[in-house]
Amino acid sequence: QVQLVQSGAEVKKPGASVKVSCKASGYTFTDNFIYWVRQAPGQGLEWMGWINPNSGGTKFAQKFQGRVTMTGDTSISTAYMELSRLRSDDTAVYYCAREGGFCTSTSCAWYFDFWGQGTLVTVSS
Amino acid sequence: SSELTQDPAVSVALGQTVRITCQGDSLRGDYASWYQQKPGQAPVFVIYGKNNRPSGIPDRFSGSRSGNTASLIIIGAQAEDEADYYCNSRDSSGKHLGVFGGGTKLTVL
Numbered sequence: 001q002v003q004l005v006q007s008g009a010e011v012k013k014p015g016a017s018v019k020v021s022c023k024a025s026g027y028t029f030t031d032n033f034i035y036w037v038r039q040a041p042g043q044g045l046e047w048m049g050w051i052n053p054n055s056g057g058t059k060f061a062q063k064f065q066g067r068v069t070m071t072g073d074t075s076i077s078t079a080y081m082e083l084s085r086l087r088s089d090d091t092a093v094y095y096c097a098r099e100g101g102f103c104t105s106t107s108c109a110w111y112f113d114f115w116g117q118g119t120l121v122t123v124s125s
Numbered sequence: 126s127s128e129l130t131q132d133p134a135v136s137v138a139l140g141q142t143v144r145i146t147c148q149g150d151s152l153r154g155d156y157a158s159w160y161q162q163k164p165g166q167a168p169v170f171v172i173y174g175k176n177n178r179p180s181g182i183p184d185r186f187s188g189s190r191s192g193n194t195a196s197l198i199i200i201g202a203q204a205e206d207e208a209d210y211y212c213n214s215r216d217s218s219g220k221h222l223g224v225f226g227g228g229t230k231l232t233v234l
Contacts, residue, residue: 035223045160045168045211047223059221095167102174109174110215110223111158115167 002026004096004116011122017084020119022096029077030054033099035112036070036081038092051079086123093118128216129226136232137202145197145229147212157195157212159188168211172197207233
């Protein structure tokens with residue numbers, strides 16, 4: 001069965017960096033994009049970006065450009081998200097999710113069919 | 126600001142039907158997907174495509190689309206359906222960027 005298992009909770013000081021891992025199993029890691037989504041306390045889901053594990057290509061939401069790095073290690077089927085220059089408003093649960101999708105002649109359907117359990121990152125002095 | 130707009134809160138009487146909507150220009154092209162999230166849990170994928178349910182999702186959940194509006198419909202809402210619901214799509218730029226709606230808190234009365 002498909003599983004995404006994330007690394008444990010982190011506490012960081014402002015200005016530091018954090019690296020969260022997401023280990024995939026139960027499918028071919030290079031077949032699907034991995035997305036990163038975060039959720040601040042009491043807030044909604046926020047799309048951060050994705051990595052194509054097959055090519056290493058990435059794309060990020062504009063607000064994270066210059067601060068986020070997404071990488072993958074195909075030898076261990078693991079994706080990583082590193083966020084630098086942390087601020088207090090980066091305190092959130094960070095999720096990885098696998099993208100699936102298909103297109104018909106008229107429309108496409110994209111979805112996140114499996115999610116990691118989430119990693120709480122707390123930024124506090 | 127989000128390119129997908131959802132009502133912040135909706136309520137439904139137990140056993141009745143509720144529609145949760147999501148509006149955005151990108152929905153004229155690609156279909157939305159829908160996620161249920163309960164407190165302290167990761168989101169769960171409930172609807173995708175024209176009207177498809179992943180395995181394990183009850184058939185009281187369905188989806189539809191009209192113009193720039195996607196809907197999640199729950200026929201015969203149960204107490205366990207009380208949760209936050211989010212829609213998602215790629216944004217309208219065509220650049221493979223994603224966007225979530227702001228979420229709808231569903232209360233089952």
